[in-house]
Amino acid sequence: MSDEERFWSKVEKTDGCWLWQGQSRNGYGLFFWGSGKNQRSTGAHRYAYRLTCGEIPEGLVLDHLCRVPLCVNPQHLEPVTRRENVLRGIGAPAVNRVKTHCDNGHEFTPENTYLTKGGARNCRACGRDRANRRFWEKGYRPASGAAKKRVQEAMSRHPELSTAQLAVKLGWSHGYVQRIKRELREV
Incomplete structure (x- = not known):
């Protein structure tokens, strides 16, 4: 056969x-x-x-x-x-390909979605929520008066600089300078 x-x-x-x-x-x-x-x-x-x-x-x-x-x-x-x-x-x-919203209900839009190195879709809103939770779990401490003063002086001397550029000039992280600027606005 x-x-x-x-x-x-x-x-x-x-x-x-x-x-x-x-x-x-x-x-x-x-x-x-x-x-x-x-x-x-x-x-x-x-x-x-x-x-x-x-x-x-x-x-x-x-x-x-x-x-x-x-x-x-x-x-x-x-x-x-x-x-x-x-x-x-x-x-x-x-299953994930046809999802229009993340597990927490945020819509997968071009503005709210990013791809990981592995090609998976992730929700930016959920990423911000995770980062905020980690921040508050570590314990929030307001910036010192000296740090606020340094940022205020740098901003007045160089008003054209972005937050990222100020952070480089001061030798601090972008997030730290951003947080200080936020605290200064709230006062």
């Missing part, structure tokens, strides 16, 4: 999905072809696609449009990028 005949003998064809009846691994059909030292294994859906449609384009994977991993019906398989395949699935990346 040829590999192709052996393959199709392990497929149960229905009106919709063609279900693989042979060996499986991680929910996907597994087919062994060739013989002896030349025996190889591949996903059953990949083997079915190659038999009926030709080679899978390089850099692409097969997406089960029917969402049935044991299906080998080539009409239910579409070559897509690995990223597209993951985003079409039901895992965390796919």
Whole structure:
């Protein structure tokens, strides 16, 4: 019996999905072809696609449009990028892709969203909330009178400088100078 005949003998064809009846691994059909030292294994859906449609384009994977991993019906398989395949699935990346708001209810807008180095979306409002909580948990201490005086003098001598530029000039962190300026406005 040829590999192709052996393959199709392990497929149960229905009106919709063609279900693989042979060996499986991680929910996907597994087919062994060739013989002896030349025996190889591949996903059953990949083997079915190659038999009926030709080679899978390089850099692409097969997406089960029917969402049935044991299906080998080539009409239910579409070559897509690995990223597209993951985003079409039901895992965390796919679930997060369709979210319009963060877990705390803030809308994902271009102004309120940033991407991490790993490509995840994060909410700026939640980031500010986390930073504020950490700040208050550490214990808030108002700036000393001497620090306020130094900032006031620097601001009067250099009114054209931004907060960041003042911080560099004073040798302090931007956040510290910003906090002192806020305290000065509140007085």
